Amino acid sequence: MKISIYTLLLSLVLLVCLQGCQNQQSKANKNGVKALDSRGKEITLAQPAKRVVVLYPSLVDEVYMLQASDRLVGIPEQVYQMEDTYAFLSKLDPRIVQKSIATPTFGGQANNVESIVSLNPDLVLTFNTDQDNIAQLENLGIPVFTFSSKDETSIFNELIGMGTLLDKKARAEEIVKFVRDEVEKMATPLDQPQKKVYYAWSKGRVLSTSGKGSLIDMAIRLSGAANACPLEMEAPNVGAETIYKWNPDLMILWNSKSSDVYNLKELAALPAVKNKQVFVMSPSFPFDPHTVKFMLFAKQVRHWCFPSYTKEQLDQDMTMAFDKLYGKAGLLQ
Known part of the structure; x- marks a missing residue:
């Protein structure tokens, strides 16, 4: 059986292409x-x-x-x-x-x-x-x-x-x-007085907070609020008298209960406590600041600090974000 010149040329071209692909794959490996x-x-x-x-x-x-x-x-x-x-x-x-x-x-x-x-x-x-x-x-x-x-x-x-x-x-x-x-989008200044936020660490560690330059500090600032803790430290431990001095507008807890604050006699006279401005990030999974969800942490803080950013807006943003972050709709339902 005779092999046409066309068939021979086609075979040679395919062989060269195959060798090229193999060389590229070998180089990639x-x-x-x-x-x-x-x-x-x-x-x-x-x-x-x-x-x-x-x-x-x-x-x-x-x-x-x-x-x-x-x-x-x-x-x-x-x-x-x-x-x-x-x-x-x-x-x-x-x-x-x-x-x-x-x-x-x-x-x-x-x-x-x-x-x-x-x-x-x-x-x-x-x-x-x-x-x-x-x-x-x-x-x-x-x-x-x-x-x-x-x-x-x-x-x-x-x-x-x-x-x-x-x-x-x-x-x-x-x-x-x-x-x-x-x-x-969140960087747009809010036409409202800036509030001071005190963040308390998990498991009831109310007197442990996050200072300037920390991940939590970054998320609080992104929300449009200010970190009540002025210390350039990752995780300072403070006394009740220091918190009175800082006088935060609200307190935010992570993996703790609001009763961890309300049951502390030494903080009973703190304005944020008397005004029931103690909030818990719960459930915590949607707001994990160690991931790109630090953005959602900031949005939740923004809602607590600024009434103009409503619960309805927050819920819409949360739903949209989860759809984008996980590539699947309806996960928050």
Whole structure:
């Protein structure tokens, strides 16, 4: 059987194209994917991560925002224990409902390095404060991408870095653009007196707050309010007399109860307490400031501080934001 010149030429062209594609793929595999983490360390993977262990609930949340939950092989047990987090993520993943994703932890708290290793991850995601685990895992040759979530810029950069390593960079950039646009809208000055906000830490730690330069300070300022704490400290402990001196217009609690404030005799005469201006971020999941949802934290504070930003407007903004952040409608219903 004779082979026509046309057929021969076509075969040669296809062969050249195939070799070119193989060379490009080989080059891509050789270069891998790279991203700088919160330490300024370049994390390089031969290919996008397929088996990911996440050691903090906030970072699990961001993996779901990136629509990369199929990569999860290990998560903190707290995801199953935190009622609002479990309820929401159950809408996105039947494995959360069934509690079938492994939890490589000791009693739901400290991480178990041996259990992490047994999951054969090609990437671990954690905060940069997790020094012991980071060192052990990296010594075992497991790549670790760290987060700081210290401010707006770091949250954006770290989300895009994670997205790059999970082959979800375009999705990460889409989320960042949406949040940046929302933040820009909030930058418009409000024609109302600025209020001072005192933020209290979780679990009833009313006398522990967040100072200037902190993540909470950033979110409060974004709302249009001012942080009542003038100290340049991440998490100062203060006395009741100091809070009287600062005289906040309202107090905001995280994972605490309003009774934690109202039952404190030493704060009973504080105007914010007497005027019932103590508010609780509950449920806390929609307002996690360690993620791009710091924008929603700020919107909630804005509603409490400025009556012109109504509950109806807040609810509309929340619904729209969740549709955008998770790429699925109706999640807040």
